[in-house]
Amino acid sequence: xxGTAIGLAVSVFLACxxxxxxxxxxxxxxxxxxSWRATFTGLGAALVALAIITAALGPALTAIPLGVxxxxxxxxxxxxxxxxxRKAILRASGLKALHDEDAIFERQVAEAEDQAPLDDQWDxxxxxIAFKGCxxxxxxxxxxxxxxxxxxxxxxxxxxxxxxxxxxxxxxxxLVSAPLSQVPENTMKFVVGVMLTSFGIFWGGEGAxxxxxxxxxxxxxxxxxxxxxxxxxxxxIRRQNLAVGAA
Amino acid sequence: xxxxxxxxxxxxxxxxxxDWRVALGVVIALALTALLHTWVPLALLVAAMLAFSVFEVxxxxxxxxxxxxx
Numbered sequence: 001x002x003g004t005a006i007g008l009a010v011s012v013f014l015a016c017x018x019x020x021x022x023x024x025x026x027x028x029x030x031x032x033x034x035s036w037r038a039t040f041t042g043l044g045a046a047l048v049a050l051a052i053i054t055a056a057l058g059p060a061l062t063a064i065p066l067g068v069x070x071x072x073x074x075x076x077x078x079x080x081x082x083x084x085x086r087k088a089i090l091r092a093s094g095l096k097a098l099h100d101e102d103a104i105f106e107r108q109v110a111e112a113e114d115q116a117p118l119d120d121q122w123d124x125x126x127x128x129i130a131f132k133g134c135x136x137x138x139x140x141x142x143x144x145x146x147x148x149x150x151x152x153x154x155x156x157x158x159x160x161x162x163x164x165x166x167x168x169x170x171x172x173x174x175l176v177s178a179p180l181s182q183v184p185e186n187t188m189k190f191v192v193g194v195m196l197t198s199f200g201i202f203w204g205g206e207g208a209x210x211x212x213x214x215x216x217x218x219x220x221x222x223x224x225x226x227x228x229x230x231x232x233x234x235x236x237i238r239r240q241n242l243a244v245g246a247a
Numbered sequence: 248x249x250x251x252x253x254x255x256x257x258x259x260x261x262x263x264x265x266d267w268r269v270a271l272g273v274v275i276a277l278a279l280t281a282l283l284h285t286w287v288p289l290a291l292l293v294a295a296m297l298a299f300s301v302f303e304v305x306x307x308x309x310x311x312x313x314x315x316x317x
Contacts, residue, residue, distance in 0.1 A: 071277060071281075074277070075273050075274065075277050076262065078273045078276075078293065079262065079263065079264065079269060079270045079273050080264070082269050082273070082293070082296065082297055082300070083264040083265065083266065083269065085297060086266070086269075086297065086300050086301055086304075089297075089301050090301060090304055090305075093301070093305065095304055095305055095308050096304075139261070197293070197297075200273075201286075201289060201290060201293055204273075204276075204277050204280070204289065205280055205286040205289050207277075208277045208278075208280035208281040208289070209280070209281060209284050210280050210284060210285055210286035210289065211284070211285075211286075212286060229294060229297070230297070233297070233298060233301055233302075237301065237302070237305045240305065240309075241305075241309070
């Protein structure tokens, strides 16, 4: 397996695991407080909708010429990656609240308990919340897996990494039966932001006819540079905050 | 019509996110790369956009009264 393929698999796994943890929190919150049957039906409906989107988009993406695909996907990954990275830097600098699955779980439970009481037949609230949560988180999983896979001409590897990530989170959720608050989600989001931004720079540049020194090997330089630059920003903002706090 | 508007809003939020200037900057950076056939403007613009975006939030946070931060 090449370095780029390993980078692809790790990026897709981490991004999909993060999205999986967020979806699991929603499923556990509505399932434990209201109705497991409606929650699992909502989850199943979301998976079917995602499968249809994947089946439609997958072949369409692989039919696009590689140069065009790389500039479009590189641009989208850059936009996605910069948004992730921006939030991760702000969290690491203390300017944005850390993502806390326990707190999100408690909020979801409180909202679920405020809704109309359950009747014996069917709970549309659980269905809708589970469907919406899993569909939206799943859409990001599909987008990341398809774009990474199509760009590297290795959709099976990306799909496998995504499936392993989602299965790992689902099994861990079943075993723990609680939000996976021990998962270092904020660190993972920082890493994913770095990876998405780096792949976005690399593929976007290649698609726009930039010649990277060393070809694919340039990616091994871009990733640590983006990571170091981001950590440098965190350090600068922290120091500024300390200076303002001391003044 | 409302459904089309809602779908358009969803796609906008999904793709562009909460800072449209980043999306615009990425488009400009890629256009410059295609024009000049070099990775330099892309790398510099991405670094500048990220730094500007986080320092802007940091500046706003510092200007806020201490009790209202975050």
